[in-house]
Amino acid sequence: MEKDFGYPAAHDTHVVAGSVSSLPKGGLWSRIKSHATLEVEESTYAPPGTSWSNKDLDPIPPELQTWRTYNFVTYWISDAFSISNWRIGASLIAIGLSWKLALLAVVIGNFVTALVVTYNGLIGARLHIPFTVQARSAFGFYFSYVMVVFRVVVSIFWYGIGTYTGAECIRSIIYAWAPNFRNIPNQLPESANIDTGFMICYFIYFILVLPFHWIPAHQLHWFFTFKAVVTPIAGFAILGWVIHSTGGGDQVFAYGNSYSGSQLGWAFMSGVNAMIGNFATLGVNMNDFARYSKKPNSPYVQLIVVPTVFIIMMLFGIIGANGSRILYGEVLWDPMLIIDNWTSPGGRAAAFFIALAFLIASIGINISANSISVAVDLTTLFPRYLNLRRAQYVCAVLGAWAMCPWEILASAESLLTFMDGYSIWLAPMSGILISDYWIVNKQRASIPDMYRPDGIYAYEKWGTNWRAVVAFVVAFAPLLPGFAKAVTPSVNVTEGSSHIYALGYFYAFLSSSALYIALSKIWPPKSEHSGRPIAEHLAEDRAQV
Template identity: 70%
Template structure:
C-alpha cells in the first residue's frame, strides 16, 4: 500500500506519521545540541499552537529499543515510594497474602493500561498532549493537560521529599551527629530544620539531570536499574538474616476482618493502580521514542514481575522491622538509618545513595518531563521541554508541601487514591478512542491543526469524550472528599464505591465514549471509513 502525503510549510509530510521528507535547516542545526531556546514547530501553524518539542519524534531520535522499556520499568519499580506502598498495605491491616493479591491485581491492571496507551505513542511518535486532541478535541484536550500537569507537579514534590530522605540517610552515615541539629521550625510544620537542609541539597543535585535530552535519558534509567536493585536485595537479605529466616516474616495475619477486609483489599488494589496512574496517561511521552512500534508489549510482562518483587520487599521490610525493632518501619530509609548506630555506616550510605539515584530517575520519568511537555503545550511560544522541567522543579518542590502529605501510611494511600479519580476516565477514553472508535486509523498532521478534523466543532471539543469524562469521575467525588477530610459525613456506600474508583472511571469513561461515538459518530474523523487525510472543510456527509 502506497503512503499518502499532505503538505505543511511547503514540505511533503507522511500523513500517518508526520515526518518531513526534506531537511529542515533549523532542525539540522539544533539536533544533538542542548538548548533552552524554543524552536518553531514543523507541524503546527505557528508557535501559538506548538513548538518543535511537541512534534512527532524524527527517526534518528527514535532510540528506545525493547530492552530500554525493560530497564525503564526496573528503574521505576526499585524506588523508595514503591517500597513504602508495599509496607503501607501491611500498615492498613492486610496480611502478606492479601497484600500480595492486591499487588498482583493492581499491577496487572497498570500493565494493561500503560501498554495499550504506550503502543499509540510508539506507533505515532507523539506525546500525550497531542494524542489527547484526537479523542477530546483540539481545545478540550487542554483541560486534560491541566489535570495532568497539576497531578505530576504534586508527584514531583513527593519525589523531592523522598530524595531529601536519601540525602539525610547519607549524611547520617557520614556524620551521625547531624541528628542533633536543633530544630527551629514548629511541630505543626511537619518538617525539621535538619530535613529542610537535606531537602534543599537534593533539589540542587537534581536540577542538572533535567537538562538531559529525553531521547538520551534511557542511559540513566539503565544505570539506575542496576544500582538500586542491589541495595534493595541487600536490605532484604539483612532482614531475613536478622529475623532468623523467612518463616517469621510471613506469619502476621490481617488486623481487619469481615466485610471491611474485602474493602481494605480493594483499597490496596486501588493504591497499586494509582501508583502509576499518571504513566497510564502519559507513557507516550517516552514511548514516542521507540524504534519499533511493538516494543511496549514487553511491559505486559515486566511491569507485574518487577512490581511484585518490589512490593514484596516492602511487605518483608514492614514485617521484619516489626520483629527486629518492635515497630513497623514502612520506609527502607528508616531501616538503614538504624544501621548507622550499629557499625553499618558504609552499607547505610550505599543503600541511601542507590535510592537517591532511584529518586532522581522517578522524578524525571514520571514527573518532570510530563509536566514540561504539558507546559510546552499550554505556552508553546515560551516553554520547551527543558524550560518546563526547571519550572516543574520550582513548583513541585516549593509551591506544594510534600512533607504535609507523607505524614503516615494512611495519608499516602489516600493521596494515591485521590488523583486517580481523574486519571482513570482520562486513560480509558484515550485508549478506547484509538483502539475502538477510530480503529487505529488517525491523522497525525491533523492533530496539530486547530481547525482540522479533530476540532470536532467551533469550540474544539468532542462532546462525547467530555460527557464520558465527567460521568467517569463525578460519582466518585463524595468518597474522594471524605478521604481527604475524614471529618466529613459521607454515606459508607459512597466510601466503598470510591474504593472501586479506578475500575469505574476507566471502564465507564471509556465505555460511554465508545457508546456515544457509535450513536453519534464524528464522521469527519472516521478516516478508516472516509479516506486518510481528509479535512473537515472538504468533507461531505
C-alpha cells in the first residue's frame, strides 16, 4: 500500500504530466530533470494528464484510515511532553511573570488552541484530505497556493528549532557519558550564538533523524504511542529533583511579578498570545494527520487532552525555571540546561536517560508538527518532483541549516517574539478555514471539485475567492507595525500598534472569521464556469460530505 503515499513500487508505470518519458533527450538540464522527476501514480481525483496533484494528496482510502481516538490522545501527549513546551512555560517566568500569571496564560492559551485544532481537525477526519487541498475550498484553487507558501516557511522554521532542541539532547547525553566534551575549544565567534561543541551535536542529531523521515505517515501513530510513554517519565523525574533540591514546593512558588500596572497586563497578553502561537501551525494543518482518522468524531477528544497535557508540561517549565533560580541564581528556562548541572556519577546516569527520553520526544515532535506538514505542502507545490518522503528531506536541509535556528533561540524573549510573529499569518488562515466549512457552507463540501482547477472552487475569477483574500489581509495588516517593533526594537510605532500586536492571534482569528462570514453572506460566492452560487452546487446530491 505504500505507493498510495508516493513511495512507488517497482512495477508502477503511471507518471504525471511532463514526466521522464516526455523530457527532451540530451543535455545536462534534461538529465537532471530526468532524475528529479518522480515516477508516481497520478491522482485519482485530479484531471488525467495534469500536474496539479499526485496520489499523496488524494483522500485517504478506508484501509489506511488507521488513527483511532486513543491515537489522538497519545499524539498530543507525545507532543506536549517535550523540551519546547517546557521551554515555553519557563520563558514566561524568564520575562518576569509570577507563577500564577504564567499558569493562567498557559491555561487560556491552550484552551483556545484546543478549540482551533479540534474544529479544524474534524474537517480532515470527515473529508480525509490534507490542509493544502482543504484550503482550495476557502481561498480558491489558485490562491490557496499562496497560503501553502506561508505555511511552508513557518513550518520549516519550526523544523530548525526542533533540530536545535534535539542537538541539546545529544549534547546532554555526551556530557553525561563523556564530561570532558565540555572542554572542546570553541572556534566560532561569540556573535554566532553557537559554539563548536554544540555544532558537532547539531550535526549528529541532523544525521540521526534522517532515517525517521522514511517512515510512512500512516504508520507513525505507533511511534507517538511509544513516545507518549517514555517522555512523561523524564519530565516527572526532573520536576521531582527540582522540588526535592529546593526543599519543597513552597520555595519555587515564592517569586512575584517583575512588572506592575499596564506593563504587567500587556506582558501577560503577550504570554497568552505566545501560548496559542506555540501550536498555531497545527491549528492550520491538523488535517494532515486527522485525515487518517477511522472515525469522523475522534478529534473531539482533543478538547480535553490538549489543555490537560500542555498545562501539565508547561507547569513543569514554570516550576523548573523558578527552581533553577533558587539553585543556580539564574533562570534556566531549558530542562537540558538543568540536567547538565548533574555532575555526580549518579546524576550523570540520570541525566543520560532523561536526555535520551527527550531526544525521542524531539524526533517525534519534529516529524509530527513539522516535517510531515512541510512535506504535504511541498508535494502540493511540486507534485512532479516531490512526494511525502522526498519532501521531508528537503525540509530537513532547509530547516536545519538555512534558517539558523540558534539565532531564534538565543534568549527567552527572542523565542516569544518568534512565536508571536508568525501567528499573525496563521491565525487568519485558521479563522477562514473553520468559518468556511462550519458556518458559510454548513458542513458541506465537494471533494472532487477541490482537485479540479475548473471546478466550483475556481470561484468567479482567477481561481481566487476574493472574500477570503480581503479577510486575510484585513486580519494581519494592522499587526505588521507591532511585529516590526518586536523584531526591531528601534522601530518607532504607536503604542496602540504594540497593544493590538499583543492581542494578535485573537484579533486575527476573530476579525478574519467575522469578515469572511459577512462578505460571503452579502455577496454569496459563485462558480466561474456555471455562474450559479456554490451553495446550490453543494446542495446537489453529488459527492458531498
